[in-house]
Amino acid sequence: MKILEGGITAATGFSANGIACGLKKRKKDLALVVSEQPCSFAGAFTTNLVKAAPVSWDQDLVKNQKTVKAILINSGNANACTGDQGIRDTHSMASLAAASLTSVDIPTTEREVLVCSTGIIGLPLPMEKVEKGIAKIAKDLKADREAAQKAAQAICTTDTFTKEVAVELMIGDKPVRIGGMAKGSGMIHPNMATMLSFITTDASLSKESLQALLGESVIDSYNMISVDGDTSTNDTVLVLANAMSGSPQLDEQSPDWESFKEAFLFVHTALAKAIVRDGEGAGKFIEVTVTGALDKASAQALARSVVSSSLVKAAFFGSDANWGRILCAMGYSGAEFDPAKVSLSFKSEKGSIEVLSGGQPVGFDEKRAKTILLEREVEVHAKVGEGNGSGTAWGCDLSYEYVRINGDYRS
Amino acid sequence: MKILEGGITAATGFSANGIACGLKKRKKDLALVVSEQPCSFAGAFTTNLVKAAPVSWDQDLVKNQKTVKAILINSGNANACTGDQGIRDTHSMASLAAASLTSVDIPTTEREVLVCSTGIIGLPLPMEKVEKGIAKIAKDLKADREAAQKAAQAICTTDTFTKEVAVELMIGDKPVRIGGMAKGSGMIHPNMATMLSFITTDASLSKESLQALLGESVIDSYNMISVDGDTSTNDTVLVLANAMSGSPQLDEQSPDWESFKEAFLFVHTALAKAIVRDGEGAGKFIEVTVTGALDKASAQALARSVVSSSLVKAAFFGSDANWGRILCAMGYSGAEFDPAKVSLSFKSEKGSIEVLSGGQPVGFDEKRAKTILLEREVEVHAKVGEGNGSGTAWGCDLSYEYVRINGDYRS
Numbered sequence: 001m002k003i004l005e006g007g008i009t010a011a012t013g014f015s016a017n018g019i020a021c022g023l024k025k026r027k028k029d030l031a032l033v034v035s036e037q038p039c040s041f042a043g044a045f046t047t048n049l050v051k052a053a054p055v056s057w058d059q060d061l062v063k064n065q066k067t068v069k070a071i072l073i074n075s076g077n078a079n080a081c082t083g084d085q086g087i088r089d090t091h092s093m094a095s096l097a098a099a100s101l102t103s104v105d106i107p108t109t110e111r112e113v114l115v116c117s118t119g120i121i122g123l124p125l126p127m128e129k130v131e132k133g134i135a136k137i138a139k140d141l142k143a144d145r146e147a148a149q150k151a152a153q154a155i156c157t158t159d160t161f162t163k164e165v166a167v168e169l170m171i172g173d174k175p176v177r178i179g180g181m182a183k184g185s186g187m188i189h190p191n192m193a194t195m196l197s198f199i200t201t202d203a204s205l206s207k208e209s210l211q212a213l214l215g216e217s218v219i220d221s222y223n224m225i226s227v228d229g230d231t232s233t234n235d236t237v238l239v240l241a242n243a244m245s246g247s248p249q250l251d252e253q254s255p256d257w258e259s260f261k262e263a264f265l266f267v268h269t270a271l272a273k274a275i276v277r278d279g280e281g282a283g284k285f286i287e288v289t290v291t292g293a294l295d296k297a298s299a300q301a302l303a304r305s306v307v308s309s310s311l312v313k314a315a316f317f318g319s320d321a322n323w324g325r326i327l328c329a330m331g332y333s334g335a336e337f338d339p340a341k342v343s344l345s346f347k348s349e350k351g352s353i354e355v356l357s358g359g360q361p362v363g364f365d366e367k368r369a370k371t372i373l374l375e376r377e378v379e380v381h382a383k384v385g386e387g388n389g390s391g392t393a394w395g396c397d398l399s400y401e402y403v404r405i406n407g408d409y410r411s
Numbered sequence: 412m413k414i415l416e417g418g419i420t421a422a423t424g425f426s427a428n429g430i431a432c433g434l435k436k437r438k439k440d441l442a443l444v445v446s447e448q449p450c451s452f453a454g455a456f457t458t459n460l461v462k463a464a465p466v467s468w469d470q471d472l473v474k475n476q477k478t479v480k481a482i483l484i485n486s487g488n489a490n491a492c493t494g495d496q497g498i499r500d501t502h503s504m505a506s507l508a509a510a511s512l513t514s515v516d517i518p519t520t521e522r523e524v525l526v527c528s529t530g531i532i533g534l535p536l537p538m539e540k541v542e543k544g545i546a547k548i549a550k551d552l553k554a555d556r557e558a559a560q561k562a563a564q565a566i567c568t569t570d571t572f573t574k575e576v577a578v579e580l581m582i583g584d585k586p587v588r589i590g591g592m593a594k595g596s597g598m599i600h601p602n603m604a605t606m607l608s609f610i611t612t613d614a615s616l617s618k619e620s621l622q623a624l625l626g627e628s629v630i631d632s633y634n635m636i637s638v639d640g641d642t643s644t645n646d647t648v649l650v651l652a653n654a655m656s657g658s659p660q661l662d663e664q665s666p667d668w669e670s671f672k673e674a675f676l677f678v679h680t681a682l683a684k685a686i687v688r689d690g691e692g693a694g695k696f697i698e699v700t701v702t703g704a705l706d707k708a709s710a711q712a713l714a715r716s717v718v719s720s721s722l723v724k725a726a727f728f729g730s731d732a733n734w735g736r737i738l739c740a741m742g743y744s745g746a747e748f749d750p751a752k753v754s755l756s757f758k759s760e761k762g763s764i765e766v767l768s769g770g771q772p773v774g775f776d777e778k779r780a781k782t783i784l785l786e787r788e789v790e791v792h793a794k795v796g797e798g799n800g801s802g803t804a805w806g807c808d809l810s811y812e813y814v815r816i817n818g819d820y821r822s
Binding site for chain 2: 047048049050051078080081082083084120121122123124232233310322323324325327328330331332336337339340355356359360361
């Protein structure tokens with residue numbers, strides 16, 4: 001597997017565009033991703049009972065539609081908690097995008113257009129602006145790097161940087177690419193959050209294989225990150241596969257399945273980690289690895305509980321070696337373990353330091369711990385001593401800035 | 412039921428003291444509560460798998476001991492994650508307190524002394540200081556208001572005020588009193604948190620009745636508050652009943668059971684709400700009431716989810732009528748409901764305003780909403796339209812101050 005410069009247009013046959021249609025004050029807020037050929041596709045969605053209108057639209061397509069061609073995304077307004085009007089507006093967006101694509105010689109039906117929205121909840125979409133934007137956006141679709149960047153910019157909300165990734169690997173004798181883009185920031189939490197992630201590949205997979213693979217990958221990537229513990233109304237991961245690499249169709253029996261799976265997970269994990277790095281107000285990137293748990297699920301539950309704890313996060317903000325809070329968060333994770341067998345250490349570029357060994361506190365050098373914890377990227381290693389389960393979760397600190405951003409997000 | 416000025420010494424036969432033994436820099440940090448007569452007792456404890464040493468001690472007494480006489484509490488050090496040394500230290504504290512009480516003519520055994528600790532996690536108790544403190548504290552036990560206040564001060568950590576309550580009611584023709592004190596601040600969350608709460612009563616109840624009643628009361632009081640979502644290693648609620656009012660023994664068959672139960676719950680709820688009012692960095696007190704849910708448990712889950720959401724809490728910090736976040740938090744509560752039937756309104760001393768009606772956003776006056784939300788006490792009312800279940804939860808906003816306090820708690 002080779003890591004490329006690139007994003008959503010890296011795979012053969014995908015083009016994109018990103019423009020400003022006026023939902024945000026000045027910035028880009030409308031993105032379109034299109035495939036020349038119809039795509040197998042898969043989706044993973046928020047578990048929140050309150051689902052934004054576009055989530056319902058996409059879930060219906062995933063359930064009932066065989067192929068799609070495009071994804072239309074707006075930022076600035078989530079079209080969530082918008083009642084019946086929201087449902088109608090999503091439908092219009094798909095329908096307008098299909099017409100717009102058809103007008104530029106990419107014949108598309110409304111049910112071939114997935115729709116995503118992100119931004120403020122509870123206000124109706126200003127459809128006049130959206131309509132004008134959709135009429136315009138298909139006219140300048142390109143397959144180059146710049147087009148991918150425009151699209152990546154247009155899906156951002158409080159994100160401070162765009163999140164893109166692309167890789168290439170050989171399937172048989174054909175190079176296959178997987179590219180993607182995501183937006184995150186606040187509300188990022190295990191089991192999805194206001195997070196949109198889009199992956200395109202020119203590999204060939206059946207809809208069923210793609211859906212199964214996505215389900216598996218989500219568990220180890222997006223579900224292992226936390227910014228603030230809230231699960232949003234709009235979380236969506238969509239994958240399109242257009243088979244245009246000409247490589248043989250992949251399934252679990254293929255000799256290249258494992259390497260494709262690995263590359264696919266790499267792409268999702270890279271985007272998930274980028275989301276956490278850009279968590280609202282985040283100053284630190286925290287990686288928690290649990291080893292020796294009863295099983296993988298226990299290890300992941302333990303790691304997730306640590307990155308989700310407000311108290312742990314605030315301690316990292318203060319670069320405070322407050323390992324008691326880490327053990328405490330493990331204790332309420334729901335996973336079984338014996339606190340008396342736990343060892344904990346911190347690690348960063350400045351070195352590593354053990355603070356708890358077999359359940360017994362280690363008298364450690366506070367000054368050295370501080371030096372390690374003052375780094376922007378810090379690892380926590382927890383050895384549990386129960387079995388062979390391991391898992392990693394990613395999170396960020398809880399800062400003044402998080403409170404500032406979220407204390408007045410709407411204005 | 413009459414509300415009295417008073418606290419842990421309000422009921423007949425209870426005396427207390429609070430002193431500084433040096434665990435904190437200057438403030439009081441050791442409290443003792445004693446009953447003249449042996450007491451029926453009950454306890455509710457943290458659900459965290461990582462339990463502080465004193466929690467294990469108290470749980471053992473609740474399970475195996477028939478009566479107790481005293482509670483010894485230190486603040487400044489939680490004696491949690493302290494390994495075997497912690498277990499030995501708790502045992503010593505009970506044993507030293509028993510000796511100290513016996514020396515002032517209150518014959519007590521070590522297994523008649525409940526022990527609680529709160530404060531920093533992971534550092535061994537400075538036992539030399541604790542020993543000297545225990546030797547001294549029993550010498551000045553008093554049953555007056557001032558003694559109760561001293562004890563209430565000595566159990567505080569980052570609390571900014573003491574939390575005390577006392578009530579009186581008639582059981583038969585005898586006045587019976589229930590008094591209590593608590594400490595809270597950070598880490599307060601449904602299913603207990605670093606919260607210590609102590610209740611004394613001169614009513615007469617069997618240990619079994621008292622334990623059942625406490626279990627029921629905890630669900631509607633401490634389990635309905637949230638400060639930051641963390642569940643601590645030390646959470647403990649202890650109740651002592653010494654029967655010294657001379658009133659008849661109470662059980663579920665007693666004619667006065669319901670009124671005692673109501674008074675008992677009032678005391679716990681008053682302390683729970685005081686804890687939330689004093690949440691770390693809290694500037695607002697938020698009461699969320701859900702009506703029309705499928706059942707009481709659903710209503711409580713919905714209300715709890717709202718007060719626990721970091722995004723909702725940050726919105727309240729900014730006095731922002733961000734009702735979408737409230738609906739969103741309800742959506743991931745785990746309770747079943749139809750978002751299309753939900754109505755939401757805000758209320759404070761400045762009036763009330765509906766923002767969502769039957770799942771449809773209401774165009775409301777933002778300026779008026781701001782005026783209502785700028786108040787220090789704000790109510791959220793959610794009507795769900797599924798059944799007759801109702802529930803109330805209490806929480807606070809998420810402020811810069813929370814981050815400041817918890818970013819450097821240890822120093």
